[in-house]
Each structure stands twice: as structure tokens, then as C-alpha cells.
Amino acid sequence: MPGPNLLEPPGQNAFASFGKDFGQRFIVTVDTEEEFDWSAPLDREKHSVVTVPALRKFQQFCEGFGVVPSYLIDWPVACSSFAPEAIGDAVTRGTAEVGVQLHPWVSPPFVEEVNEFNSFAGNLPFELEREKLHTLRDRIESAFGVPPQIYRAGRYGLGPRTAEILRECGIAIDTSVRARWDYSSAGGPNYRQHPLRPYWTDAEQSLLELPLTTVYWGPLRQVGNVIYPHLWRAPQVRGVLARVGLLERIPLTPEGITTEEALRGVDIAIDEGLPVLVFSFHSPSLAPGHTPYVRNEADLDALYDWWRALFTHLEKRGVKPTSVADIMASVKSG
Template sequence: MLELNLLETPEPEAKAVFREDFGQRFIVTVDTEEEFDWTAPLDRHKHSVITIPALRKFQQFCESFGVVPTYLIDYPVACSPYAPEAIGDAVTQGRAEVGVQLHPWVSPPFEEEVTEFNSYAGNLPFELEQAKFHALRDRIEQAFGVAPRIYRAGRYGLGPRTGEILRECGIAIDTSVRSRFDYSGTGGPNYRDHPLHPYWADAERSLLELPLTTVYWGPLRQMGNVIYPHLWRTPAMRGMLARTGLLERIPLTPEGITAEEALRGVDIAIDEGLPVLMFSFHSPSLAPGHTPYVRTDDDLDELYGWWRTLFGHLAQRGVKPASVADIMTSVTLA
């Protein structure tokens, strides 16, 4: 099998094209995972899955807006009976979709040392990454009765041969690329120069990349990819540029991004003609006390308020929700 390297920046001709009636759409993805201490070193055993029932409330909330969320599920969640109890009916009836999210440190087989470098699944030996993916995909299919068609590497940790694994397993869409972000300082991928627009990851057009949406805002935004990488050592300078409105990096997530900031990001993405806006957040944020972003009941109310504001604004701008199924039937192969 020829290598399929998702780490490479695609050529312009790889840009995906959608049917004329597709318009502009958005997708809500949920990194559906175990709870753990975000401030501590990664640990294979110190985690829980007590927030899974909170998915039911979020699912009902999305349905009230006609949104079909995509739950990207990792191994501890796939093994919990609470997951199909919370969202199984919605998945079966097409009101939600499930995909794969690989956290290698909690996904069997357990052959590697737990380190930050190995937390990026793409850094593992190919056969081990492949075995972990197969075990997780099969477990998700067993739990929900459907074959997942979309993937996100935990910690956005694609490797040079991850694409081969996805293609052989029938995955149609990858959404691991976090454009405008560079994780190479800790051994991960560098997505700084990857495009925001969906693109084909292989010449056969069998694997579509849907990058997570992150835009630059402010008068200096056209130079964002030049300026921002030099500011990682000086967070105070990043803050100053954001406060003065000169340059701000805005990922479409309720975690660490205010609704006001997200609205600016959405408007930029829409005005630039981005066909698919990709939103994301972590499922433990659906209950207080498990992520840095939602510590209290008030924080949780604010998270739901964030989504309510964004869904309303997207509707006003004529951007409709989409599902993985919608994407697969609307992207053209011409």
C-alpha cells in the first residue's frame, strides 16, 4: 500500500468541492473521552467516565436546534455501558453520529511506555498504532451497532502512516488537523500551514480531511501565520495583541473562547467562503469540575449559553448544520 501522509500540507488541487446546493454548513464534534487530571502527567489508570450521562442533555439540546452532533469516542467511553444508554438511540435514528478518537495511553494493546511523545498515536510504531485503532474501532461498532466513518487523533496526533490505517478501515473523513496550531514542541505535529478548507488527503479521493476551524482576527490577521509562531514564548504579547484588537487567534470552541470572540471567528470564516465550519470541545466539560473550562454550575450554564448564541447566529447567517452523512453525499469527486 502506498503511503498516505496526512502530515503533509496538501497541494492546491486537493481542495474539496461541494455541490452548489450545499452552501455553507457547520458540524459540532465532541471529543468524547474519559475524565482525568489535565495538570498531571498522563496515566493509564487514573481516569473515570462519570460524565458520560451528561451527553444525554447535550444531545437533547442539539436536537432542539436541528443539530446532529458527532461524538468522537475513545476506548474508556466505548467500554462503558453508559455511552449507548446516553446516545445510542440518537445514533441509531440518525440524530447523532459516532466516530473514533484514539487516546493511545488508554487504548489496548498496552505495549508502549506512557510518555508525552507516545501520547501522539502517530508517533507509535505503525503496527501498534494500527492495532490500537482496530481495537477501538471494533469496540465502538460493537457498542453502537454502526461502523464509524470519521476519525480524530487524540491530541491531534496524526502520524506519517495514519492515513493508511484509516483508509484500510473504511474511514471516509479525518478531522485531526488543527490548522494554525503547532504541537512540535512536545513531539506532536505542526499544522501551522495546513489550510482551513476541506481537502482530499489521497489521489484516489477516498479520504477527506475536515480541518478544525481556527481563524485570525484583527488588522494583522493576514500576517497571523508569520507573527503568531514567534509569540509562543511571550504569552503576554499575545494577550496584548488580542486586547488591542490587532491580532487574535480564534478556534471555534467554547473552551477558552468567549461567545463574542467566537462570533467574530464565525463571521470571518463565513465571509472567506469556508464551506464547512468545524466546532469542537471535550465531553468532560459537560459536567462541572472535570476540565479547566467548566469548574462550576455557572460555568456549565455559560457553556450552554455559548452554544445557544452561536447556533442562533449561524442560523441568522444562513449557515445550516451538517452531519458526516451530509458531507459524504455532498462532496464531489470531479
């Protein structure tokens, strides 16, 4: 039987319940991927993996705060010896976890044309998406010696039958839904109506959706989902609304979001009772010169300062770090 369609928002009775001692937690997810020119068309060949060793420093930094990062690994990284050298020991010790991130344009088999539409894996023919995902999942398990339990589609590109493939792969959690965002103008999914709370995607409770956390801030935030879709052609209006403090969309990421903005977003998410706050960023930002967000050493220092401030604030608010393993243990007992 085909699985649930992850492109559709869930019903109200699908929300996951957590164990009584779980409280509110946060998880750090890292889109662990190759470096490429973000301003150029997608290309199968023009990429590198020179920033992967920088994962070691970030891992050590997180361990100092008791944080267990979840590294969502794509094909070029999975095939690099740098990855197990950087974080393999942490994965073995349980102070890091590995998951799957599918960038279809650099993940075999190489059958489809490379273009924007096909960069959303869920747009591919089912059998091709299936083969790419199975091949990548198996490669990650071979590289790290543990089966990955969490998945994120590159570019958040879920498809109508992705859940079916994830269940075949033994994946417990999908974290591809970027609530409050709409990628349909580029041929991708529309997650504007999806909730922020974790939810079961099927009646059997075999696959948990863990949406990335994005909140609206400001007096107009209760109608943010109504206003924002009408402003996609007018980014300057969005900027004005944010500057005057009326409405701001805040994803929990150090990429393009200031510390002050992120702290506001965290407080909103906590006050709204979200059981899990999901942070994310791209691994090439851990070295200067590979993403628009970290151009130099000063930017890199600022990125680590961002995480330091957020981890400190979350501790003060009583929000503890969690992991895929802890989340699954709690929802099964909730």
C-alpha cells in the first residue's frame, strides 16, 4: 500500500505525544553537503568537499554544551573519507547522529536531466527517487556503521510517495517540511499550511514528521500566514514590516538570522509550547568562503557566537538538547 502523502498537512489528531519527562527540547540538524556555487546553475561535477573536516571543530563545540548534532549527509560527503574521520568517533560514542540528505543532482544513479524542477527529489519518477534514496542510505550506513534514522530532502523536496520509500529504508523521522515556506514558484512543495508541531504521518505511527521551526514575530504574527504569501513579489515590503516591528518571519538558523532575531524566535516557540525546536544550517558555512553567510573568519566567529548565545539562552529557559534516539524513545512512550 502506498504511504501517506507528506505534501498534505496532517489532521489534528496526528500530533505526536511525548513522554511526561520530555518537556521542551531542541535539536540541531546540519545539512552536511558538498560545496558549490550557490549563484550558479546546478551542476553534477562542479563541487568539492573541502569543508567536511571543519565538522570536527563544530562537533567538539557542541559536545561542550551537551548537544548531539544530527548530520544529514548527502552523497559526495558520504563518499568522502573526511566525514568518518571528522565525526565517525562521535557517532560511535553517541554524541552525534547521522541521517540522510538527498541532493538528487549529485546522487546516483545519474539518469535525469539536471535542472531546477528535478532538484526537488520528489518530482522525480518514483522508481528513480526510490533508487537514489536507497543507494544513499546504504552508503551512509556503510561509511559510519550505523543505519541512519532521519531524512531531509535536499531543497525540502518531498514528493507524494517519499514516505513510502522512507518506510522501506527504515527511516523513523522525516524533517523535510519547512513550515511557513512555499517553494511552488520554483516547482517545489508548498509547506505554508503545515504545522510546526511534530506529527505522525500514518496511522501505524511508523514515520514521524519533525518540521523545521520557523515562527512569525510582531503584532501581525497571528495573520503572518495570510500576509506573507502576498508579499513574495515584494521583498522590500517584508523588509519594511520587519524593520518597523510589525511582522517578521524567523527560521531557527544562523544563516541570515541575527542572534537577536533568533532569540525572539526561540522565545515565541517556547511560549507557544512547541515540544521540539528544530535548528538547521549548511555544513559549508563552517569554513569561510563557501556560502553567502560565512565569507571570512569574522563571519565564522560570529556563527559560533550565535550558537553560543542560543545554547546559553535555551539552557536558561529550561529547554534541553535532544536527539533522534531520544525523540523516538519519548514518542513511543508518550
